[in-house]
Amino acid sequence: MEQMKRSHTPKVVCFGEILWDVLPDVRNPGGAPMNVAYHLNKLGIAVDLLSSVGYDQAGDDLIAFLQSGGISSTLVQRSSVYATSEVLARISENHEVTYDIVKPVAWDQINYTVEMGKAVAQADAIVFGSLSAREQVTRKTLYSLIESARYRVFDVNLRAPHYSDEIIIDLLKKADMVKLNLSELLLIVRWLSTVQITDEVQAVELLFSRFEIQEVLITKGGKGATYYSRQIRYDYPTYAIEVADTIGSGDAFLAAFLAMKLAGEPLEVILDYAVAMGAFITSQSGACPNYSKFDLERFIWKKKYMDFASAS
Template sequence: MIVVVGEILIDMFRDYQRIGGAPFNFAFHLKRLGFPVRFLTRVGDDRHGRRILGMLRQNGFSEADIQIDPRHPTGTVHVDLDEHRVPRFDICENVAYDHLDLDIAGLSDAHGVEMIYFGTLIQRTDHGCRQVQRFLDRREPGTGCFCDINMRPPHVNARAVSGSLYHADLLKLNASELTAVQQAFDGPVATGELIPWLMERFSISTLALTRGSHGSSLYHRHMEISRPAESTKVILDTVGAGDGYAALLAAGRLLGRPWDLTVEQATRFAGRICGIRGAIPDDEAFYDDFRQPMKTDS
């Protein structure tokens, strides 16, 4: 069982809208790949919230895990794409997911939780930070913690970043987020020194660093695996590529796959995401090339 904690929202592009949010994207991919997933989130009692609830219901998520906020709207993000189809985000504040109540999440029956996934946007407020950190403190021994740092200034809570790093045993971040972490904790400037310093300071067993078109690197103990970015013929946008990468990393970790094969699959999957509009494919056949290796290994 994988428990995913965090935001679900509406990505509002110039000409269209898509359901998104890093935790939702991550949960959706793993669900489609056949993993048992519980997604804890909160939406508003509005048309966006009803659209999201309908979509989650259709895809087999439990409505009992989705809180309805009577006072705050469903989260929205205005997305602008630059000439390279790279997004810039304008994230609305004081929305439903900022008021997620994990004290009533009802996880008493969730035995055998192998992994908890969480990010930092859900912790941008003091309330959100307290909720997530307390939730992680109460996890069962042996439950893995996958932290996907998503630092979107000004939506950054320093206490949340620090607490999240201390809880994480698997950490994913991009190059700009690595720089922000280095500055926040006064770490070494050189990446070759910063990565092992960061992993040792926070007891992180596995760290994934994504660099967009320059590929990615994964560090596990004293091993480093680097891969170039997947060659994609047509890039519609890069929204959610990192979330897809994270989902395949988690899948490989849960199945006990070798890290080199896991990184290869994660890279291919992220490249495929860049070829669709938004972060979530409409066609379930999108997953066929990735679902079969999962079944073979399991």
């Protein structure tokens, strides 16, 4: 796996939606790019968040949340036309989450600025998803920013009906690394092949053959994760936990993966930290619970100690 260790403090740009996840009894800040930014910041990575909120109370509250966590809101635009995004989230008995995503909202209208371009050009990586590309204005801005990025991380989040195969394939053409789940992988390869592919390895090989992607990261919930480069495959199990909800667990996983990758850690350490972070967030309510890096590392130590003790 390509090492990204640098002499300076690593910096990541997260581009796209920020919103409120509205649950029956609580409203939590969310949106995949913001969740990734939140956890990167917790892990000591400098972050620029590129998004937009409305001139409304919901927007004021999101800006206040970012600032309270030490995340810069300088590049979060304010729209006088479109409202801040609020998403109705429903959690089923088996902890699966579905979303009712309204449009258009402020993050559908993120306009390119010179300051955004500079932030991306100076960062070690840009993280972007598929949801924010659903409308032309934000999609055009994203395409412009990607051109100057050093390392492009495509976090696939297929939320029907807010995507098309054409746009997803476009984004795959622009990515260095792709993070997705198994069902998303198999859906994408159905668009790419006239032959039905149900095997994970064959599906990943098809991505590598069709695009310039260098790494594929597949999240598998309670079964952990699998990492692919063009040379290797690495399966890594997760930690057993009691699930609170799964909102944002994949975003937390990605943030930890990138934080360790930017620190130049070996692949096994990177994946261990990433699956631990995903499990840690799944054991709590909401995508962005309040915690410290020490809390995460204590969680990892306890899990490893308990596993060792039970094995003995």
